[in-house]
Amino acid sequence: xxxxxxHFEVQRLRSQFVRCSAGETLRPGHVEQHxxxxxxxxxxxAFTVHGPGALQPVEGMMNLEAYIEVLRIKxxxxxxxxxxxxxxxxxxxxxxxxxxRKVKQFVLDNDIRTLDWPGNSPDLNxxxxxxxxxxxRLHKHDCTTxxxxxxxxxEIWFHDDEIGQMCENLVF
Numbered sequence: 001x002x003x004x005x006x007h008f009e010v011q012r013l014r015s016q017f018v019r020c021s022a023g024e025t026l027r028p029g030h031v032e033q034h035x036x037x038x039x040x041x042x043x044x045x046a047f048t049v050h051g052p053g054a055l056q057p058v059e060g061m062m063n064l065e066a067y068i069e070v071l072r073i074k075x076x077x078x079x080x081x082x083x084x085x086x087x088x089x090x091x092x093x094x095x096x097x098x099x100x101r102k103v104k105q106f107v108l109d110n111d112i113r114t115l116d117w118p119g120n121s122p123d124l125n126x127x128x129x130x131x132x133x134x135x136x137r138l139h140k141h142d143c144t145t146x147x148x149x150x151x152x153x154x155e156i157w158f159h160d161d162e163i164g165q166m167c168e169n170l171v172f
Contacts, residue, residue, distance in 0.1 A: 001046050001047070001048050001053065001075075001078070001079065001082075001083075001088055001089070001090050001091065002046065002047055002048075002091045002125055002126050002127040002171075003044065003045065003046035003047075003075070003090065003091065003092050003127060004044070004045070004092070004093060004125055004127045004128065004131070005042055005043065005044045005045075005058060005062050005095075006042070006043060006045070006131040006135075007040045007041070007042050008040065008041050008042075008043065008135065008138065008143075008149055008153060009039070009040050009149075010039040010040070010041075010143060010144065010145060010146055010149050011138075011139075011143045011144060011149075039146055041057060041146055041149055041150060041153075042057070042058040042060075042061070042062065043055055043056065043057055043058060043153060044056045044058055044062065044067075044070050044074070045127065045130075045131075045157065046074070046075060046078060046127070047126075047127060047130060047167050047170075048082060048167065048171070049167060049168050049171040049172070050082065050167065050168075051163075051164035051165075051167045052130075052157050052158065052163060052164060052167060053078045053082070054074035054075065054078050055153070055154065055157045055158070056070050056073075056074050057150060058070070062095070062097050063097050064096075064097045064100040064102055064103055066097075067097045067098065067103060068102060068103060068106050071103070071106060071107075071110075071112075072106070075090070075112070076110055076112075079112065086111060086113075088112075088113065089113050089114065089115050090107075090112050090113065090114050090115065091114070091115040091117070091125060092114065092115075092117070093117060093125060094117055126170040126171055127170075129170050130163070130166070130167070130170055133163065133166060134153065134156055134157065134163070137156050137160065137163075138152055138153070138156070141155070141156075
């Protein structure tokens with residue numbers, strides 16, 4: 001089971017003006033919009049070869065207390081459901097909130113086997129690819145408010161059949 005957090009940005013609609021030289025062809029780069037300080041929403045998610053698993057909105061930044069709560073309410077039931085024999089391996093990166101003593105103790109107390117992850121390694125976690133696919137699909141949805149963004153993320157994660165099929169490819 002692969003997991004991580006990711007930020008998603010509210011996509012503001014605004015009027016746009018384009019300035020270009022006389023006779024210059026309009027290119028996509030001329031109209032690319034960026035918001036200086038976009039509204040963001042963080043999610044923690046996990047998936048297996050069988051498809052997307054838990055998805056949890058995170059208020060503010062992830063800290064060790066919030067991470068333990070996500071593990072308790074989302075990960076443990078998910079592992080029990082998909083791996084009732086206890087033969088799962090859980091992957092998380094080495095973010096400080098993932099490696100704190102309290103989190104390590106929670107993992108030990110709940111018999112969660114984790115994948116050894118080397119420090120300073122490139123992030124080869126397949127969920128990064130899943131996040132990228134999800135973000136690309138968000139461009140087809142109205143994400144102009146935080147409520148609409150959250151609804152679109154949940155819709156894609158749980159109801160996009162192609163996402164479920166992609167999970168197997170991301171693992172193998």
